[in-house]
Amino acid sequence: MTPESHSPTGTGEPLLEPPPGCPAHGLGPGGLHRLHEAEDLEELYEKLREQHGPVAPALLHDDVPMWVVLGHAENLHMVSTPSQFCRDSRIWTPLNEGMVKPDHPLMPHIAWQPICSHAEGDEHKRLRGAVTSAMSDLDYRELRRHIKRYTQRVVNRFCEEGRADLVSQFAEHLPMGVMCHLLGMPEEYNDRLVEAARDTLKGTETAIASHAYVMEALGRLTATRRADPADDIAGRLVTHPAGLTDDEVREHLRVVLLAAYEATVNLIGNVMRVVLTDPGFRAQLSGGQMTVPQAVEQSLWDEPPFSTVFAYFAKQETELGGQRIRAGDGLLLGIAPGNVDPRIRPDLDASMMGNRAHLAFGGGPHECPGQDIGRAIADAGIDALLMRLPDLQLDCDEDDLRWRSSIASRHLVELPVRFEPRAQQDIMQQPSHAPTPERHAPWHVGLPKPERRAQPPLPAQPPQPVSVTAAEPQQAPGAGQPRPRGAWQRFLLWWRGY
Incomplete structure (x- = not known):
C-alpha cells in the first residue's frame, strides 16, 4: 500500500467531511x-x-x-x-503532479532552496563544508562565558519582580543574544529581532514582514563582513575557499540563525518544565546525581525540539520498514x-543518561551542524539561571500549561514562575544567588593605604610559646639584652659551630 x-x-466528486465526533473524523481518502x-x-x-x-x-x-x-x-x-x-x-x-499548491501551508518547509540542507553531491560538499568550517572553529570555553553573560543580562530584566514567564522572557531571548554574538552582529540583538524570528517560524499573517526584517539584518551583516572580515561565523563564511556568494552567505546565515534559535528555545522550555514539575528530576539535578547536560540529553529523547523534519524523498524504488x-x-x-x-x-521511564543515540539532530550528511552550540546554550544558560534563582517555582497548575502543536514541533506557549526577588548582578560576574559582595577600594603600591574600619577588640588570649631562631638570639621587646638560652638552644648553637 x-x-x-x-x-x-480526480473524478470531480466532492470529498465529504465526516461530522464532528464521527469515528471517521480525521480520515481522508482510503481511510x-x-x-x-x-x-x-x-x-x-x-x-x-x-x-x-x-x-x-x-x-x-x-x-x-x-x-x-x-x-x-x-x-x-x-x-x-x-x-x-x-x-x-x-x-x-x-x-510534480500539481497536488501541492504554491500556497500549501508546508511549502516553506518543503520547497527546494539552494542551501546545503537541500543540496547533494559536490554542491552539498561545497556549501556544507563552508558552514561546518565556520561553526567548528569556536572556542567553547569562551562561548560558555558569553552564554553566562547573556543569561545575566536577560535575568536582570525580571529578577527584581519575583515573577516571570520563562518562555517569553528567558528562553526566547537567550539563544538570540548568543547567536547574534556568534554570527557577528551583537548590535542587532533586540526585542524586535526576537519577535521577528519567532513570528517568522510561527507562520502568522505578519510572518512575511518579519522574515524580511531578519533578512535585512543578515544582509547588512554580509555586506559588512565582505568589506571587513572578522573572526565570527559570518566572517568565516565570507572568506571560506568555497567562494560563497553574498546570497549564499545570507541564506546560510538565516538557516543557522533560525534553526539554532527555534531548536534551543524549545529545548530550554522543555527542560525547565520538567525541572519545575517533576520533584524527582529536580532532586537528582540539585543533589548532583544528574548534571544539567545530562538533563538536556534526557529532554532530547523525551521531548525533542522538532517532532518531525520535512522531508526526505525516494530517489529510486526501494523498501523501508516492510513498505x-x-x-x-x-x-x-x-x-x-x-x-x-x-x-x-x-x-520509557528508564533513564537515557549518557545515551546520545536520539534523533533530535537528525543524522547522516544533513545532521545538524550546530547541535553543540544548541547544547552549550541550553546547558550553560539553564545552569546559570538556576544559580541566580534556585527557588524557582511554577506559578500555575501544571494542567494549566498550554502548548502550541504542529506536525513539525510542539512547544510551550508560556511557563510562568515565581521566586524571591533578587537584586541585579554585573553581567561580567559569575551567576550566583548570593548578594553581590561589597567591592574593596582600589589600592596599589605608592598610594596611601585606605582607612580600615575600626575592628572590635579581640578577646584576651592566653600566653603563647615564643618561637626562637637558633642562629639569632631572640631579643626581648624593648630590652636590648638577649634572653637566657635554654639547654636545647645552646646545644643547637654548639652543633652548628656558633
Whole structure:
C-alpha cells in the first residue's frame, strides 16, 4: 500500500467531511489519517505503528500523501543512505503532479532552496563544508562565558519582580543574544529581532514582514563582513575557499540563525518544565546525581525540539520498514516517534543518561551542524539561571500549561514562575544567588593605604610559646639584652659551630 494509491481520484466528486465526533473524523481518502487534524499526534503515531509497523502512510494538508517513518532504525537508515533518499523536493511526485499548491501551508518547509540542507553531491560538499568550517572553529570555553553573560543580562530584566514567564522572557531571548554574538552582529540583538524570528517560524499573517526584517539584518551583516572580515561565523563564511556568494552567505546565515534559535528555545522550555514539575528530576539535578547536560540529553529523547523534519524523498524504488517505497515518494523524518520506538526503549521511564543515540539532530550528511552550540546554550544558560534563582517555582497548575502543536514541533506557549526577588548582578560576574559582595577600594603600591574600619577588640588570649631562631638570639621587646638560652638552644648553637 503506497500513499499515491490513496490520492484524490480526480473524478470531480466532492470529498465529504465526516461530522464532528464521527469515528471517521480525521480520515481522508482510503481511510488514511490526516496528520494536521490529529488532536494528539503522539497517540496517532502509536496507532499507526500498531497498524502499519515502523513506516506508515498518512496525509498532509489538502490530502497530500506522505510516509511517516516511525522506527528508530528506519529513520537512521533513511538519513544515512543518500544513494536512496535525498532532501530535494523537486523529485517529489505529488509536487510534480500539481497536488501541492504554491500556497500549501508546508511549502516553506518543503520547497527546494539552494542551501546545503537541500543540496547533494559536490554542491552539498561545497556549501556544507563552508558552514561546518565556520561553526567548528569556536572556542567553547569562551562561548560558555558569553552564554553566562547573556543569561545575566536577560535575568536582570525580571529578577527584581519575583515573577516571570520563562518562555517569553528567558528562553526566547537567550539563544538570540548568543547567536547574534556568534554570527557577528551583537548590535542587532533586540526585542524586535526576537519577535521577528519567532513570528517568522510561527507562520502568522505578519510572518512575511518579519522574515524580511531578519533578512535585512543578515544582509547588512554580509555586506559588512565582505568589506571587513572578522573572526565570527559570518566572517568565516565570507572568506571560506568555497567562494560563497553574498546570497549564499545570507541564506546560510538565516538557516543557522533560525534553526539554532527555534531548536534551543524549545529545548530550554522543555527542560525547565520538567525541572519545575517533576520533584524527582529536580532532586537528582540539585543533589548532583544528574548534571544539567545530562538533563538536556534526557529532554532530547523525551521531548525533542522538532517532532518531525520535512522531508526526505525516494530517489529510486526501494523498501523501508516492510513498505514498498516508490521513486518520488515523500517521507517524514519521525524524530519524536523514532525516539520512543519500543524496540530501543521498551521502558520509557528508564533513564537515557549518557545515551546520545536520539534523533533530535537528525543524522547522516544533513545532521545538524550546530547541535553543540544548541547544547552549550541550553546547558550553560539553564545552569546559570538556576544559580541566580534556585527557588524557582511554577506559578500555575501544571494542567494549566498550554502548548502550541504542529506536525513539525510542539512547544510551550508560556511557563510562568515565581521566586524571591533578587537584586541585579554585573553581567561580567559569575551567576550566583548570593548578594553581590561589597567591592574593596582600589589600592596599589605608592598610594596611601585606605582607612580600615575600626575592628572590635579581640578577646584576651592566653600566653603563647615564643618561637626562637637558633642562629639569632631572640631579643626581648624593648630590652636590648638577649634572653637566657635554654639547654636545647645552646646545644643547637654548639652543633652548628656558633
